[in-house]
Structure formats: C-alpha cells, structure tokens
Amino acid sequence: MRDSFVVYSLSRAHASFRVICTSRPLTFDWRTKQGAAGFPSGLSLRVEDSLREAINHDESLTSNAESIQSGEDGFASAIGSPSGSNYNTPMSFMTHLESAIDGTKLPADQVQTMHNDRPLWVRYDLEAVRKAVKPADFAARPPTLWRYRELLPIRGEDSIVTLGEGVTPILPVSNLGAELGLEDLWIKDESQLPTSSFKSRGMALAVSMARQFGLKRLVTPTAGNAGGALAAYGARAGMEVYIFMPADTPTSIQRECVQAGAKVYLVDGLIGDCGRIAREGIEPMGWFDMATLKEPYRIEGKKTMGLELAEQLGWELPDVILYPTGGGTGLIGMWKAFGELRELGWLQSETLPRMIAVQSDGCAPIVRAFEAGQRFAEPWPDPVTTAWGVRVPSAIGDFMMLDALRESNGDAVAVPEDAIAPMMMQASALEGIPFCPEAAACIVAAKTMAKDGRIEPHQRTVIFNTCSAMKYQDGAAMDLPTLAGDAPVDYTRL
Numbered sequence: 001m002r003d004s005f006v007v008y009s010l011s012r013a014h015a016s017f018r019v020i021c022t023s024r025p026l027t028f029d030w031r032t033k034q035g036a037a038g039f040p041s042g043l044s045l046r047v048e049d050s051l052r053e054a055i056n057h058d059e060s061l062t063s064n065a066e067s068i069q070s071g072e073d074g075f076a077s078a079i080g081s082p083s084g085s086n087y088n089t090p091m092s093f094m095t096h097l098e099s100a101i102d103g104t105k106l107p108a109d110q111v112q113t114m115h116n117d118r119p120l121w122v123r124y125d126l127e128a129v130r131k132a133v134k135p136a137d138f139a140a141r142p143p144t145l146w147r148y149r150e151l152l153p154i155r156g157e158d159s160i161v162t163l164g165e166g167v168t169p170i171l172p173v174s175n176l177g178a179e180l181g182l183e184d185l186w187i188k189d190e191s192q193l194p195t196s197s198f199k200s201r202g203m204a205l206a207v208s209m210a211r212q213f214g215l216k217r218l219v220t221p222t223a224g225n226a227g228g229a230l231a232a233y234g235a236r237a238g239m240e241v242y243i244f245m246p247a248d249t250p251t252s253i254q255r256e257c258v259q260a261g262a263k264v265y266l267v268d269g270l271i272g273d274c275g276r277i278a279r280e281g282i283e284p285m286g287w288f289d290m291a292t293l294k295e296p297y298r299i300e301g302k303k304t305m306g307l308e309l310a311e312q313l314g315w316e317l318p319d320v321i322l323y324p325t326g327g328g329t330g331l332i333g334m335w336k337a338f339g340e341l342r343e344l345g346w347l348q349s350e351t352l353p354r355m356i357a358v359q360s361d362g363c364a365p366i367v368r369a370f371e372a373g374q375r376f377a378e379p380w381p382d383p384v385t386t387a388w389g390v391r392v393p394s395a396i397g398d399f400m401m402l403d404a405l406r407e408s409n410g411d412a413v414a415v416p417e418d419a420i421a422p423m424m425m426q427a428s429a430l431e432g433i434p435f436c437p438e439a440a441a442c443i444v445a446a447k448t449m450a451k452d453g454r455i456e457p458h459q460r461t462v463i464f465n466t467c468s469a470m471k472y473q474d475g476a477a478m479d480l481p482t483l484a485g486d487a488p489v490d491y492t493r494l
Contacts, residue, residue, distance in 0.1 A: 084293045093125045093132070094153045097296055100400055108153070111213045112296060113287070119293040120395050121336070122153050122300050126343050135346050138311055143167040145201060145304040151340060152205065153300055159212035161237045163194035165204050170312050170462070175430040176443070181450040184316070184460040187308060191434055191468035195256075198305065198466045199229035202329055205235040205301030206290055216240060221274030221289040223326070224253050224388040225467050231260035232288055242287060243273035249388065251324055252471055270383065271392060292327035299333045306337030309462065315341075316348040319459035324438030324466055325357035325412075326392035327367055334377040335404035353462075355410040357401060358438075358445045360385035362417040364394060366401055370412035375399045385417055387437040389466060411454060415444040424469060434469035 097106040101117035107110055112120060129150045141147040143166050146154075154160055170188045177185035190198035207230070210218060219242040221231050227243040234241035241262040245254065246269060257264045267274045278289055290299065310317055317338065323331045338352050359367050363383035371378065379394040397402070405412055423440040427433070435443070442463045449455040482491060 054463035070445060072449065082371055091149045091157065092153055094122055094154055094155075095125050095148055098123050098350065102262065103129045104368075111215070113294055113468045115394075117396070118155045119299075119400065120296040122296050124340070125153060126340060130344050135311070135315055138386065145204065145301070145308070148304055150308045151303070151307065151337075153297055154205070154208055155212060158318070158370040159208050161208045161211055161233050162204060163200065163232060164238055165193055165200045166403070167308055167312075168192050170309065171431075171433065173431050173433070176427055179426075179430060180443070180447045181457055182446065182459075182461055183457045185446070186460070186463050187433055187439075187461045187467045188305070188462055189433060190305070191436070191465055191470075195232050196468040197225040197229060198302065198330060198464070199225040200233075200441050201304055202226075202298035202301035202333075203229035203233045203290075206230075206295060207237050208419050209295075209297040210239065210288060210290075211237050214341060215288045217285070217287040218242070218290050219244070219278045219281065219285070220290040221245070221271055221272045221278050222249070222253075222257075223391050223473065224249060227262070227264075228253055228256040228471075231257040231262035232263075234262065235260045242278075242309075243276050246270055246274060253388075256471075258341070272379075272394060272487055274431050277328075292329055292392075293332075293393070293400075298329050302330045302333030303337040303340075305330060305332035305335075305464070307341070308352065308471075309334075310341055310347065311335070314348065315346055317353050318462045319353060320356060320461040321353045322358055322442040322461070323354040324387065324390050324442055324464070325359055325401060326438075328357075328366070328397045330408060330464070330466070331355060331357060331404060332397055332400045338390045341351070352408055355404055355408040356442075356445065356449070357405055357410070358391050358442045359412070359414050360387050360417045360420065360441060361414040363391050365395070366398060367412040367414040369398065370402055370405055375402055377402070385420075386472075387419040387420055388472075389436075389438040390441065391404065411446065411449070413445040415441050415448070415461045419444045421481070428469065433465060435465055436469050437472060438467070439463060439465040 004105060031399050094108050096108050097112055098104070098121040099106070099118065100121055101116055101118035104115050104116065106120065108122070114120060133150050138147050144162070145165050146152070146162070158483065168188060168190050168253040169192065173185050173187050175319060177183060192358060193200035203226070217240045218234055220226055222243055222245045227245055231243060231398050241258050243262045243264045244267050247266040249266070254264060254266070254319065264401050267277060275291055276290060281287060282289060289295070293384070322336070323334070325331055335355060341347050342352065352416070357366050357370070362385040363380050365377040367377070377395065377398040381393070383390050383391050383393045404410070420437050420440050424435050424437055427435045427443050445463060446455060450457065455461055
C-alpha cells in the first residue's frame with residue numbers, strides 16, 4: 001500500500017475522490033461512478049474495493065455534497081449525520097470519561113474538567129462502533145471531520161458548531177525530501193482549516209460540547225492560535241468569549257481574536273500567568289475554562305488528525321510522525337486515535353508510528369524530561385521562541401505526551417532556535433507551502449534525525465504543518481530592492 005493514498009475534495013457540483021498514485025492521479029466522479037482514466041494499474045486493490053464499496057453504500061452523496069453550498073438547511077446531510085443520509089447509527093458511542101492519571105471513571109453526561117488536576121480521556125464502546133460502521137463507510141461521507149462521528153463525543157447534530165472544517169491534504173514533498181535526505185516525506189497541511197490552524201479541530205469539538213451542555217461563557221489563556229480558534233467558534237455558537245494572552249503575542253493573532261468579537265486582554269507575563277487569571281475568574285465570572293486539557297474534548301477534535309491520516313493512507317500508518325509539541329493535545333490525540341483504530345482492527349499496519357515531539361531549545365521541557373527518563377516535566381524557566389505554539393513552559397498533559405513517546409519507541413528533539421526562521425523560508429521556497437515556525441522546527445529536526453540515522457531514508461515520514469505562516473507575519477521584516485516606477489530598468493541586474 002506504499003504506492004497510493006486517498007485525499008478528498010469537494011467541488012460546487014459534486015463530491016469526488018482523488019486517488020493519488022506514483023503514476024498519475026485519478027478523479028472519481030460520484031455522479032457517473034466513472035474514473036477519469038479508469039483505476040491506475042498501480043492502485044492498491046484495497047483502495048479500489050473501498051471506493052466501489054463506498055459507491056454502493058450511499059447513492060445520495062451527490063445531493064449531500066451539494067447541500068454544503070445551501071447553508072444551514074443542508075447541514076445534516078453535509079456532515080453525514082443520521083437524518084441527512086441513510087445511516088441508522090447513533091452519532092456517538094461515548095460511554096464515560098476516565099482519569100488519565102489514575103483511571104477513575106466519571107460520567108460523560110455531566111460537565112467535567114479534570115480529576116486530581118490532571119486531564120480526562122473520553123472512552124467509547126469500540127465493540128459497538130465496530131458493529132455499526134466499517135472503514136469504507138467513511139469514504140461515502142462528506143469530507144469533514146464530522147465523518148468520524150461514531151468516534152466523537154457529540155450526541156446530536158443540533159449541538160454541532162462548524163465553520164466547514166474539512167479534510168486537510170497530505171502532500172508529497174520530494175524537493176524538501178531531497179534536501180533532507182528523506183525519500184518518502186509528506187506534509188499534512190493543517191493551514192487549510194477555517195482558522196488557518198489545527199486548533200480549528202479541537203475548538204470545533206470543545207465548543208460543540210459546550211453548546212451540548214448549555215454553556216454560554218467561555219475563557220482560554222492562549223499563546224496564539226487556540227485563542228483565535230475559540231474566538232471564531234465561540235462567535236459561531238453565539239457565546240461570550242474571554243481571552244488572555246501574553247503581551248508579546250503577535251498582533252495578527254490579537255487582531256484575529258478581536259475581529260471575532262472576543263474580549264481580549266494582554267497579560268504582562270507568560271502563558272502560565274494567563275492561565276492563572278482564567279482559572280481564578282471561574283467563580284466570579286461564571287465562565288468555563290477551555291484551556292489545553294482543562295476539558296476533555298479538545299483531544300477528541302485533535303484526534304481526527306490521526307483518523308484522517310490513517311484513512312488517507314489506506315489505513316496503513318506512516319513509519320514516523322514529527323509533531324511540534326507545546327501543550328501536547330495534538331500528539332496525545334493522534335496517539336489515542338491510533339490506539340482506538342488498532343483496537344477496532346481497522347489498521348493494515350503491523351506497527352504504529354514512532355512519534356517525535358519537537359520543541360525549540362529555547363523552551364524544551366518535554367525534551368528534557370524525555371532524555372532524563374522522567375514521566376513528569378519540570379517547568380522551563382524563561383522560555384524564548386518565535387514558534388509560539390511550542391512556547392509552553394509547563395503542560396498538565398506532560399505525562400500523557402511522554403507516555404506516548406515511549407510507547408511508540410519515539411523520540412523528543414530540541415532544535416536550535418536560530419534555525420527555525422531560516423527553515424521557514426527555505427522549505428516554503430522549495431514546496432510553496434506556507435510553513436509555520438512550528439512546522440519549520442519539525443523540518444529542522446527531521447534533517448538532523450535523517451543525518452544521524454534516527455530516521456532512515458526509505459521510511460515514510462509525515463510532518464504536520466499546524467498553521468499558516470501568514471499568521472506570523474508581524475515580525476517578518478523584509479529588505480527588498482525597490483525600483484523607480486517611472487525609470488528604465490536594467491534587467492541584467494535583476
């Protein structure tokens with residue numbers, strides 16, 4: 001299955017698969033049930049069979065896809081909900097919540113935060129999921145994260161808050177791979193989500209669950225993109241949102257939050273100081289804290305990165321995943337997804353990926369704890385990095401990250417802070433992808449690991465571009481040559 005994978009696209013007129021092979025692409029039209037040039041000879045039979053099975057599964061997908069263009073009236077069918085198609089399964093098989101620190105079970109039908117000041121897992125009846133849905137069924141659903149509803153906590157479609165968060169592409173990057181010495185390198189580009197960041201996934205689920213529980217006022221501390229995502233999804237849900245961020249947060253992110261109607265306050269301090277203000281305001285302000293891992297559902301949104309990646313690769317996972325690590329929700333969520341998929345028996349892979357946590361050497365508490373063999377990370381003093389997403393000196397999910405790294409036989413890498421900005425420019429110039437500084441840090445780490453043999457050239461390696469470089473333009477001073485508009489140009493000097 002190394003020669004093919006599946007990505008999804010949605011046009012105004014119809015839904016289609018694009019099956020990308022090493023030979024040529026195939027676009028499969030749901031209306032005619034015909035490929036543009038037939039199934040390529042190099043296409044895995046497993047994917048071909050899945051496509052045919054999906055075609056037979058749901059004849060109504062064309063109208064479902066078109067309904068995305070029609071707004072709220074077509075929402076149920078657009079997300080593939082039971083009332084919008086011929087599916088007869090519940091939206092969720094969530095059974096309970098479970099303390100990540102000691103296994104204590106908590107009811108899922110009540111508002112929950114943490115247990116003993118540590119995060120909670122969402123648990124599902126996976127045997128019931130296995131009976132209700134099979135991998136090919138997802139292919140017949142519209143390309144949004146809600147296609148995985150059986151593995152998400154939402155009870156009913158009325159609770160869903162969406163900005164159209166679709167499936168993000170996974171892109172082969174041969175130019176960058178050649179530069180790094182990696183023959184099978186891919187980028188999962190999360191910059192194409194509604195808020196130009198992977199944070200859309202977590203906040204879509206968290207705000208939807210807040211709506212399900214009737215919450216009206218939300219708060220979060222943020223070092224960047226989480227605040228923008230909460231502001232956007234909170235606005236979509238008609239909720240009141242408060243955001244506290246360090247005073248040196250890029251003004252582009254400040255503006256994003258303000259534009260979405262949030263009440264934004266700058267804090268002369270670090271993310272931990274912002275968290276304290278949010279936490280101490282719970283009682284007097286009556287808000288619900290949406291901070292990283294302070295509620296159980298952002299993990300479930302981030303989990304869809306892993307579900308989506310598995311489906312796009314034909315349920316065969318890559319060998320290595322490099323992921324920028326701050327609060328850790330994305331890394332933890334993906335590892336949870338892979339565990340659930342393995343228990344469901346849906347994976348074609350014999351082994352799970354090696355998870356690589358990447359941080360800047362200006363803020364590397366997880367790397368330090370990993371190298372020291374510790375399960376809990378000591379706070380990092382005086383964190384400094386331009387990769388705002390990893391400027392988290394202390395994370396309450398530290399042990400969850402470190403457990404995932406060790407269970408996967410993975411690694412943790414701190415890259416030189418002064419290597420991040422140049423790699424943003426170099427990698428973007430090689431591939432045309434707007435790499436954020438966090439992804440650039442992962443690229444630097446991949447180069448180092450390829451050079452010292454920790455990643456072998458032939459291994460399938462995936463790096464997540466967690467947001468768009470366009471969100472980090474405040475500090476991007478450019479020294480560009482200027483030409484006179486009314487004078488001749490000496491083109492030999494260009």
